[in-house]
Amino acid sequence: MTNDQQILDSLKDPSTRELAFRHLISKYKERLYWHIRKIVLNHDDTDDVLQNTFIKIWNGIDSFRAESSLFTWLYRIATNESITFLNQRKRKMMSSLNGENDYLIENLESDAYFDGDAWQMLLQKAIAVLPEKQRLVFNMKYFEEIKYEEMSVILGTSVGALKASYHHAVKKVEEYVKTHETRIEP
Amino acid sequence: MYEEENRQPEFLKRPKTNPFRTPDHYFDSLEDRIMGGIEHAGKTKSPSARIIQLLKPALGLAASFTLVYLLVQYPINQFFPKNTNQSVVSAATTLYLNDDSTLNFSFIDENSLVNAIFSDEATNIPEINQDEMLAYLSSGMNDLEIYSEIQN
Known part of the structure; x- marks a missing residue:
């Protein structure tokens, strides 16, 4: 099951829904991970955002209308989740840091996986x-x-x-x- | 100038490398962890969120009925006014007020005006029964006091 349409069809059937979603994760996990990682920079934050992204995808997959490709829909959710995450962090750190991008630089310098x-x-x-x-x-x-x-x-x-x-x-x-x-x- | 605009920046000529890495075997068990996270998120949904989830269809139905009712009721009220009595009353009041504003007191005799005022007052005083009056006056008195009052 590698075709997007096959995955989407299987997701509609409750008996194959979970298996199909595992296929979806398997197919897109690395691309979405690196997309998120480039935005939030830190691995631990990326892991959190990736999990939230897939939870959002799971909850919203029924609302996917195939007007765009599955890939662009997934990327849009991942991008929104990353931006929301960064905005939340920036609001928390704003008082202690000078600029809003300082959080990202601090995140980059403290990342053990750089x-x-x-x-x-x-x-x-x-x-x-x-x-x-x-x-x-x-x-x-x-x-x-x-x-x-x-x-x-x-x-x-x-x-x-x-x-x-x-x-x-x-x-x-x-x-x-x-x-x-x-x-x-x- | 043109060359300056179109020359490629030095850093773009360097080979692209990914300086980031992930913990070992990070992607191996990702599906299980994400599915576990989805299950956990479903279980830890707050009771209020669950109640809202359950009530959502009913609330949606109620909202659509209200909307349809309002959409139907408004044009009906607009084209077929129900309370015709009210409009008749308001029309009569307007007429009365208009008439009242045109009253000319120079045509009214002074005596007849006084009579009219006092006759209205007289009719407004209710007639009092003798027995009721006696009962009111004697309330709070004992028999002896009543007897002495009658004798006087």
């Missing part, structure tokens, strides 16, 4: 300080290589606006890297 070198850390920090929408677009385009058309459905934004966001994000990342790169060169 194996990158100094340059990769710099790149992740440059992405972390981007405005939310630009950060999402940059991650989805640069790392996940999602097409603008699919991204448009996931984020509910026009293709033109997404291209502009990505262009601005690239410029900002480049500027950040240039400004801070000298500090990591030997």
Whole structure:
């Protein structure tokens, strides 16, 4: 059972519903995990958000009308869950931190499952300080290589606006890297 | 200028690598953990949430009936006013007030006006029964006091 339509058909039947959902998790768990991880950065937070995402999918699967592909619907839920999670954390941490992106940088630096070198850390920090929408677009385009058309459905934004966001994000990342790169060169 | 706009930033030329990793065998048991989480979330639903869940269809039905009733009732009230008596009364009151506002006291004789006022007052005083009056006056008196009052 690897086809999305087969999974959806089996989900409608109460006798095969649980098994079909296991197939759905199996098929999308890694892609959704990495999508969420790029947004929240920390593994433990990603694990929480991923669980909540699949619970939301389980509860809302009956409302899926197949107007978009299953993949874009799942990504939309995962993106919304990640943004909601970050906003909740930011509200809690706002009093103790200076900027709203400081939480992400702190999250990145404290992550035990970050194996990158100094340059990769710099790149992740440059992405972390981007405005939310630009950060999402940059991650989805640069790392996940999602097409603008699919991204448009996931984020509910026009293709033109997404291209502009990505262009601005690239410029900002480049500027950040240039400004801070000298500090990591030997 | 054109070249500046179109040149590719240096960092995009570097190979893309994923600096993040997961704990060992993280994905192996993910299905079980998520299904366990779904089961747990279903069990720990608050009683109020469960009651709302149960009442939802009934509340929805009640809301739709109310909506349909209002949608039907409003045009009926608009096109077929039920309380015609009220409109008749209000029309009569308007007429009376209009008439009243046109009263001209210069046409009324002073004596007849005084008579009219006093005759109204006289008719408003209720007639009192003699026995009731006696019972009222004698209340709170004993027999001896009543007897002495009668003698006087």
